[in-house]
Amino acid sequence: MADLILHHYQNSPFSEKVRLMFGFKKLAWKSVFIPPVMPKPNVTALTGGYRRTPVLQVGADIYCDTALIADVLERIAPSPSLYPAPVAGLARTLAQWADATLFWTVIAYVFQPVAIPYLLGPLTAEQVKAFGADRAAMRGNAARMSVQEATGNLRVYLRRLDDMLADGKPYLLGEATSIADFSVYHCMWFLQLAQPLAGILDEFPRVKEWIGRMAEFGHCQSEKMSAEQALETARNSTPAEASDFPCIDTHGVALGERVSIMPTDYALDPVEGELVISADNEFAVRREDPKGGSVVVHFPRLGFQMKKI
Numbered sequence: 001m002a003d004l005i006l007h008h009y010q011n012s013p014f015s016e017k018v019r020l021m022f023g024f025k026k027l028a029w030k031s032v033f034i035p036p037v038m039p040k041p042n043v044t045a046l047t048g049g050y051r052r053t054p055v056l057q058v059g060a061d062i063y064c065d066t067a068l069i070a071d072v073l074e075r076i077a078p079s080p081s082l083y084p085a086p087v088a089g090l091a092r093t094l095a096q097w098a099d100a101t102l103f104w105t106v107i108a109y110v111f112q113p114v115a116i117p118y119l120l121g122p123l124t125a126e127q128v129k130a131f132g133a134d135r136a137a138m139r140g141n142a143a144r145m146s147v148q149e150a151t152g153n154l155r156v157y158l159r160r161l162d163d164m165l166a167d168g169k170p171y172l173l174g175e176a177t178s179i180a181d182f183s184v185y186h187c188m189w190f191l192q193l194a195q196p197l198a199g200i201l202d203e204f205p206r207v208k209e210w211i212g213r214m215a216e217f218g219h220c221q222s223e224k225m226s227a228e229q230a231l232e233t234a235r236n237s238t239p240a241e242a243s244d245f246p247c248i249d250t251h252g253v254a255l256g257e258r259v260s261i262m263p264t265d266y267a268l269d270p271v272e273g274e275l276v277i278s279a280d281n282e283f284a285v286r287r288e289d290p291k292g293g294s295v296v297v298h299f300p301r302l303g304f305q306m307k308k309i
């Protein structure tokens with residue numbers, strides 16, 4: 001099997017979600033550290049413009065967004081499953097809530113001056129300013145929540161999560177771990193990183209215990225890889241066969257046509273290429289890159305918009 005190459009950085013919650021899924025599924029991986037702010041020339045050489053973190057590379061296939069990355073890991077290692085049958089739909093829906101609503105509530109809560117050094121490391125005032133400017137540009141006109149609102153909302157969400165763990169349930173949806181646990185976990189992991197503000201968890205002992213249980217999955221073995229090696233791997237690989245996916249066309253766009261695909265919420269950088277997968281829950285485009293060679297860039301259908309060029 002080709003190496004699983006994760007392009008990520010240490011203090012990225014969505015990266016922690018994937019690192020922990022590697023631990024859960026006992027998949028060894030290669031680790032490429034990427035910059036947390038733009039420019040990211042080696043990332044965009046692979047993705048064609050998508051700048052969010054993390055990105056999973058398997059040879060010349062580039063997978064954007066952790067919802068799709070989870071599906072890819074499930075295809076590679078079906079057991080233990082992220083989608084246990086009785087709760088599969090519920091798990092995906094709860095995960096979607098956590099990755100959007102819970103995540104942005106935690107972000108609005110933790111980015112208070114007292115916690116910033118814990119989240120971003122020891123940066124100069126200028127570097128903190130540059131980080132703020134990068135994220136402001138990335139988020140564009142997306143709505144912002146005040147710290148007061150975020151604090152109140154977060155307490156409500158933590159209460160609900162704590163309730164879900166009542167009666168000694170080990171995981172959010174019962175006896176089996178599911179994708180919902182990983183999507184909620186990465187938000188809690190970031191909350192704990194914001195040490196001076198993490199006391200908000202003290203009222204919710206079942207959530208705290210569950211965080212400890214989740215952390216035990218660890219990250220499996222990883223080995224450092226340079227961005228140059230990752231690009232060389234892409235250039236020397238052939239993308240996987242796309243014809244395995246039945247085409248579901250809801251846009252009036254045929255396979256082979258040129259399209260652009262971008263997120264619907266923030267970091268609205270379009271990726272252009274030839275449509276090669278238009279499946280149930282996945283789009284992919286083939287593109288040529290001077291540094292990355294011929295690559296196929298994959299996106300989940302949910303949370304992304306596709307347009308014919």
Ligand SMILES: N[C@@H](CCC(=O)N[C@@H](CS)C(=O)NCC(=O)O)C(=O)O
Pocket residue numbers: 011012013014015036037038051052053054064065066067099138
């Ligand atoms: N829905 C995306 C969200 C990814 C996301 O927002 N990641 C954050 C970092 S944890 C990000 O991209 N920040 C800006 C950046 O790293 O450039 C996913 O599941 O992968």
